[in-house]
Amino acid sequence: MRIGIxxxxxxxxMLTLDGMRLGHEFSLYDPAGKASAGVGTIYNDPDGQHxxxxxxxxxxxxxxxxxxxxxxxNRIATEKPVHPVPRALQCCQxxxxxxxxxxxxxxxxxxxxxxxSAEALQAATQRLGGRVVAKSATxxxxxxxxxxxxxxxxxxxxxxxxGCDTAIAESFVPFRRELxxxxxxxxxxxxxxYPLAENIHHQGILRFSIAPAPHVTPELEDQAQRMIRTxxxxxxxxxxxxxxxxxxxxxxxxxxxxPRVHNSGHWSQNGAVTSQFENHIRAxxxxxxxxxxxxxxxxxxxLIGETGPVAEILRLPYTHLHLYGKAGRSGRKxxxxxxxxxxxxxxxxxxxxxxxxxxxxxxxxxxx
Amino acid sequence: MRIGIxxxxxxxxMLTLDGMRLGHEFSLYDPAGKASAGVGTIYNDPDGQHxxxxxxxxxxxxxxxxxxxxxxxNRIATEKPVHPVPRALQCCQxxxxxxxxxxxxxxxxxxxxxxxSAEALQAATQRLGGRVVAKSATxxxxxxxxxxxxxxxxxxxxxxxxGCDTAIAESFVPFRRELxxxxxxxxxxxxxxYPLAENIHHQGILRFSIAPAPHVTPELEDQAQRMIRTxxxxxxxxxxxxxxxxxxxxxxxxxxxxPRVHNSGHWSQNGAVTSQFENHIRAxxxxxxxxxxxxxxxxxxxLIGETGPVAEILRLPYTHLHLYGKAGRSGRKxxxxxxxxxxxxxxxxxxxxxxxxxxxxxxxxxxx
Numbered sequence: 001m002r003i004g005i006x007x008x009x010x011x012x013x014m015l016t017l018d019g020m021r022l023g024h025e026f027s028l029y030d031p032a033g034k035a036s037a038g039v040g041t042i043y044n045d046p047d048g049q050h051x052x053x054x055x056x057x058x059x060x061x062x063x064x065x066x067x068x069x070x071x072x073x074n075r076i077a078t079e080k081p082v083h084p085v086p087r088a089l090q091c092c093q094x095x096x097x098x099x100x101x102x103x104x105x106x107x108x109x110x111x112x113x114x115x116x117s118a119e120a121l122q123a124a125t126q127r128l129g130g131r132v133v134a135k136s137a138t139x140x141x142x143x144x145x146x147x148x149x150x151x152x153x154x155x156x157x158x159x160x161x162x163g164c165d166t167a168i169a170e171s172f173v174p175f176r177r178e179l180x181x182x183x184x185x186x187x188x189x190x191x192x193x194y195p196l197a198e199n200i201h202h203q204g205i206l207r208f209s210i211a212p213a214p215h216v217t218p219e220l221e222d223q224a225q226r227m228i229r230t231x232x233x234x235x236x237x238x239x240x241x242x243x244x245x246x247x248x249x250x251x252x253x254x255x256x257x258x259p260r261v262h263n264s265g266h267w268s269q270n271g272a273v274t275s276q277f278e279n280h281i282r283a284x285x286x287x288x289x290x291x292x293x294x295x296x297x298x299x300x301x302x303l304i305g306e307t308g309p310v311a312e313i314l315r316l317p318y319t320h321l322h323l324y325g326k327a328g329r330s331g332r333k334x335x336x337x338x339x340x341x342x343x344x345x346x347x348x349x350x351x352x353x354x355x356x357x358x359x360x361x362x363x364x365x366x367x368x
Numbered sequence: 369m370r371i372g373i374x375x376x377x378x379x380x381x382m383l384t385l386d387g388m389r390l391g392h393e394f395s396l397y398d399p400a401g402k403a404s405a406g407v408g409t410i411y412n413d414p415d416g417q418h419x420x421x422x423x424x425x426x427x428x429x430x431x432x433x434x435x436x437x438x439x440x441x442n443r444i445a446t447e448k449p450v451h452p453v454p455r456a457l458q459c460c461q462x463x464x465x466x467x468x469x470x471x472x473x474x475x476x477x478x479x480x481x482x483x484x485s486a487e488a489l490q491a492a493t494q495r496l497g498g499r500v501v502a503k504s505a506t507x508x509x510x511x512x513x514x515x516x517x518x519x520x521x522x523x524x525x526x527x528x529x530x531g532c533d534t535a536i537a538e539s540f541v542p543f544r545r546e547l548x549x550x551x552x553x554x555x556x557x558x559x560x561x562y563p564l565a566e567n568i569h570h571q572g573i574l575r576f577s578i579a580p581a582p583h584v585t586p587e588l589e590d591q592a593q594r595m596i597r598t599x600x601x602x603x604x605x606x607x608x609x610x611x612x613x614x615x616x617x618x619x620x621x622x623x624x625x626x627p628r629v630h631n632s633g634h635w636s637q638n639g640a641v642t643s644q645f646e647n648h649i650r651a652x653x654x655x656x657x658x659x660x661x662x663x664x665x666x667x668x669x670x671l672i673g674e675t676g677p678v679a680e681i682l683r684l685p686y687t688h689l690h691l692y693g694k695a696g697r698s699g700r701k702x703x704x705x706x707x708x709x710x711x712x713x714x715x716x717x718x719x720x721x722x723x724x725x726x727x728x729x730x731x732x733x734x735x736x
Contacts, residue, residue, distance in 0.1 A: 017385050020407060023691030291685040317659040323391030
């Protein structure tokens with residue numbers, strides 16, 4: 001079977017590296033013409049000249065990136081099976097739809113209003129009360145297109161910074177920590193859930209994920225699984241889905257979802273029985289899902305801007321390096337390291353030590 | 369760094385899949401024109417037309433296959449660094465040189481004589497006494513080019529079956545089991561040793577490897593490490609080397625070596641901290657070696673002839689599937705399965721169950 005992937009960055013690369021072991025072949029199609037995956041048959045195709053060739057040779061199409069032209073994906077879906085379903089893409093491209101989906105499915109999310117002007121943002125902030133986070137309805141990722149308002153009067157300054165026509169104003173969630181759940185759903189409706197990950201951001205970019213997240217009660221795990229199960233069943237989802245959540249005094253609050261393999265699931269490459277990449281490929285190619293249990297406590301550290309001292313990293317006996325073959329550039333994800341340990345305390349020391357070697361990496365001051 | 373691999377079969381494929389994670393790029397050059405790797409930049413080049421291009425783009429050259437034209441490899445070595453050293457290739461292409469190397473280095477091996485005719489084979493069998501195994505000096509693998517003689521009088525029938533001008537006649541070793549050791553040596557002389565594997569053949573082809581092999585005393589492990597360390601140091605070896613051995617009442621007897629990643633090391637992909645493939649690439653690219661410790665008892669099962677029922681295999685929560693993207697054909701290695709378990713007893717049941725699903729797979733009647 002030849003699997004087509006829309007998008008050809010590091011996620012497409014890692015999907016291909018794991019998917020080839022299942023005997024599949026891969027074609028990666030990048031409508032932005034910025035392919036970096038370096039594996040599979042690559043179509044760098046900003047002009048759409050190679051779309052027919054790509055579709056002709058693929059048996060099924062998936063994607064590694066949610067900011068794809070929706071009309072392109074819908075068009076492809078008339079010719080080939082597309083997993084996950086394009087509606088998932090549509091919801092994830094637009095926070096208005098995504099928040100409405102959460103609300104309609106009874107998934108706990110922060111109170112919100114849709115706003116289309118500075119005045120509307122000010123009024124919404126007044127109504128919501130307290131601190132408000134404003135987010136561009138489209139195109140936001142890695143903390144871009146966001147503003148925090150402590151008072152309604154900050155709306156006139158905040159609005160132009162969002163750079164959009166439509167935004168979501170939502171109550172700030174006083175959270176203990178950010179958690180995420182990654183799950184897979186097969187073509188027969190079978191589901192598999194990875195243990196929750198605890199995520200630490202710095203300057204709006206994910207830096208560290210610890211999985212399985214410690215201090216997750218069975219109730220919390222169950223709440224997370226119910227939320228993502230509800231989403232996957234509603235969407236008739238096939239593939240890997242990620243859901244970012246806030247942990248609060250009253251349980252979990254859903255923040256946003258990603259219809260693809262997710263940075264907070266990279267730990268599974270070394271820390272789980274089956275990686276999220278393999279499970280995504282198993283799902284979209286109609287194979288049974290693999291075991292998602294964790295092998296050991298794992299910490300994923302993103303390499304941002306540059307790869308750092310590769311030989312020094314590899315000399316540590318507990319590191320697993322994953323480089324993306326991309327040139328270094330400030331703020332760019334160029335790789336990650338998975339660190340395993342027998343205990344959380346040992347994991348903490350190993351991650352601190354590894355982080356201290358890396359340029360542009362914040363201190364790892366996490367405690368289990 | 370772009371690494372060139374001579375040979376483009378499943379070993380080149382798995383070297384590439386693991387090596388890309390270290391940020392390297394790969395070109396695979398097949399002088400036999402039978403590339404099946406399906407990854408990296410492939411040169412299917414029986415006429416030698418693309419050799420210059422291949423060499424021009426690669427920084428270092430390694431190989432996945434020992435039956436390469438030696439003059440080709442020597443020529444390449446005048447232009448680019450070749451790891452492992454071509455002398456290793458030369459020794460492994462010729463049992464006469466290989467046995468002499470073992471003997472000269474004091475590595476315990478079965479008594480042998482070089483023979484070049486049926487008469488010489490008969491006389492050597494007489495002198496060696498007891499059962500004798502005759503092996504073609506060159507081109508033998510997977511049990512081909514071999515004959516067993518119980519009496520000297522069988523030489524006239526045995527000789528033509530070897531199909532060669534020069535052969536080795538060696539005393540049959542009454543062994544308990546076949547073991548192998550896989551080790552890596554870096555460019556700075558650093559070495560790393562995998563735990564020994566126990567190997568089970570059927571019809572001359574490796575079917576099962578169990579690692580770490582049970583009932584390996586520290587003395588046995590030490591003897592294996594001393595043998596392979598001696599070989600690597602003598603050769604100035606860089607990369608992964610495998611040594612097949614017989615376990616006897618009196619300890620280990622070296623059988624043959626392979627200057628490359630080895631089928632009996634495939635278990636390390638899922639069962640060890642660092643796979644043999646990653647360690648080979650680390651070594652030839654001048655990086656520090658990775659930890660070789662086993663994570664869990666592991667059994668590797670080769671898929672011979674056809675892949676079998678892929679979905680059924682993947683439904684078992686303890687299997688890791690590795691397919692080579694090759695068409696099925698009787699006797700051909702098309703993939704393997706790594707099975708992990710917490711205990712040897714559980715491993716045995718899991719391997720028995722998995723083997724029972726596979727076509728052309730002998731029963732797994734091993735006991736720890």
